[in-house]
Amino acid sequence: MRFRNPPPPRLKKVQGQGSITLCSANVTSYNTAVSSWLAARLGRGTQVFAIQETHQTETKTKQTQRQLKSWGLEGFYLPAEATGCGGTAGGQFIVAARTVGASTLASYSLGGNGWCGILLELAGCKLALFSIYLRTGEGLFGSTNCQLLGALRGCLKSLADGLPWLVVGDWNAEPSALGESDFLRAVSGAILDTGEPTYSTSASALDYAVAHKSLAGLCSIQVTWDVPWRPHAAVVLRINIGHLPLRGATRMCLCCQDLGFLGAVLKLTMYSCALSWSVLASSCVILNCHKFSADGWPKLRVG
Numbered sequence: 001m002r003f004r005n006p007p008p009p010r011l012k013k014v015q016g017q018g019s020i021t022l023c024s025a026n027v028t029s030y031n032t033a034v035s036s037w038l039a040a041r042l043g044r045g046t047q048v049f050a051i052q053e054t055h056q057t058e059t060k061t062k063q064t065q066r067q068l069k070s071w072g073l074e075g076f077y078l079p080a081e082a083t084g085c086g087g088t089a090g091g092q093f094i095v096a097a098r099t100v101g102a103s104t105l106a107s108y109s110l111g112g113n114g115w116c117g118i119l120l121e122l123a124g125c126k127l128a129l130f131s132i133y134l135r136t137g138e139g140l141f142g143s144t145n146c147q148l149l150g151a152l153r154g155c156l157k158s159l160a161d162g163l164p165w166l167v168v169g170d171w172n173a174e175p176s177a178l179g180e181s182d183f184l185r186a187v188s189g190a191i192l193d194t195g196e197p198t199y200s201t202s203a204s205a206l207d208y209a210v211a212h213k214s215l216a217g218l219c220s221i222q223v224t225w226d227v228p229w230r231p232h233a234a235v236v237l238r239i240n241i242g243h244l245p246l247r248g249a250t251r252m253c254l255c256c257q258d259l260g261f262l263g264a265v266l267k268l269t270m271y272s273c274a275l276s277w278s279v280l281a282s283s284c285v286i287l288n289c290h291k292f293s294a295d296g297w298p299k300l301r302v303g
Contacts, residue, residue, distance in 0.1 A: 012248045020100060020120075020241050024131065025227060025234035026170040026207060028093075030054035030064060033195040033228040041084035042071060046236075048120075050131035054091035055080045056205070061112065068095055076116035076131075078109050092169070094118055094131035110144050111135070112262045115152055115167065118303040125171045125244040127215075128159060132169035140173045140181060149183055156212075164244055166192075166219070168209035168237065175208055192237070196223045200231040207235050218243055261300045 023046050027034045030051065031267035038049060041242050056064060058079040080091030086178060090112020100120045107116035117130040134154070135144040139175060156165055164220040167189075175193045178184065184191070193208035211219055225234045232296040 018232050018240075018242060020048060020127075020239045021046045022050065022166075022168065022237045022239065023234055024050035024052075024168040024207065024209070024219050024237070025229075026052040026133070026232040028055075030060075030231065035064075035229050039071070042073070042097075046128055047100050048095070048102075048129060050092075050094045050129070050168050052090075052092040052131060052133040054093065057082075057086045057088060057093050061093070064093070072098050074098055075118050076107055078107055078114055078116050081109075081112040088112065090114070090133055092116065092131050092133050094129060094173040096120060096129070105130075106155050108148060108155070110147060113144060114148055115169070117155070117165075122241055122244070124171070126163060126242070127129040127239070127241070127244060128163055128165040130165065130269055131171075132167050132171065134170065134172045137174045137232040140171075140177055140183075145172075153183060153186050156189075162214075164212050166215060166237070166239070166275075168207075168235065170207050170232065172206055174205055176204065178210070184210070188213050190233045191194075192216060192219055192221045194221055194223050194235075198223055198233045198235065200233075207232060209235070209237060215239070215244075 023038075023041050034051075038051075041049070054061070055062070056079060061077050061079040068075075069223050071208055075093055075095030077093040078091060081090035083089050090109075092114070094116055096118055100122060102118045105117040105119045108114045109116075112135050113135045115130050115132040117128055120129060130152070132148075134148060135142065136139070138145060140146075140149065152167065155165075159165060175191045179191055183189070187210075189210045190213050191208060191210055193205055196205065197203040198205050198207035207223075209219070209221060220238045225233045226235055227234050232251040
């Protein structure tokens with residue numbers, strides 16, 4: 001397979017000081033122009049990409065994964081899902097350069113919307129990064145988005161104490177709406193946005209980030225319209241990794257694809273060699289949804 005741009009040059013190994021640059025964008029549809037833009041950004045030093053609304057089937061997603069892997073990028077990919085009317089909905093991925101030690105963490109998907117996360121293992125510290133794409137037209141607390149945010153909240157709260165995290169992408173809601181919810185308080189998060197519109201059709205700010213309060217002060221964010229697509233802009237974040245806490249992280253990955261219940265909650269806590277299960281009520285805390293096993297319990301995958 002041939003591509004318009006040659007593979008970008010290798011990036012220098014991050015040594016635990018300096019910063020990481022992350023680009024996030026809803027690209028409307030992943031194509032050659034988007035691939036060329038990504039290659040150019042990678043060549044200029046961007047280490048992490050969070051891309052939403054790819055509209056790529058599983059087959060095309062695997063092709064993109066192979067291409068980006070040849071460029072030295074590893075991460076988590078969620079294919080788009082068929083609409084039943086001949087089209088596709090959603091699809092996203094988050095990838096990082098091998099030089100920052102990326103590995104898959106967790107994901108959750110419903111109807112093409114959802115989120116996926118990776119773990120960066122830097123020199124002396126770790127950092128969890130997530131891409132998010134919420135459903136349009138139903139607000140933050142519609143049926144689908146309520147499940148997605150509930151699962152994300154459970155994932156963030158289940159991370160090891162002291163592990164910094166950041167979620168970026170297309171929230172399909174203004175920052176003020178998210179700020180008025182209980183979500184930020186529940187996860188000890190802070191909104192990172194520029195106050196500028198990122199969606200030209202309605203002059204709305206839909207693309208931004210949420211970071212743990214311990215990380216928010218180490219981040220800067222800006223909007224760029226220097227992109228080959230519309231109507232979304234891209235957002236660029238720089239994270240000062242020189243001041244990240246020198247702590248480890250517990251990796252976990254609970255797979256279940258389609259939740260048939262909302263009242264019961266399955267929470268998985270993993271410590272070295274022991275697993276403890278507890279079922280809670282009233283909110284959804286499910287990680288990385290794929291398929292239920294025959295007996296109705298989610299399958300466990302530690303990745």
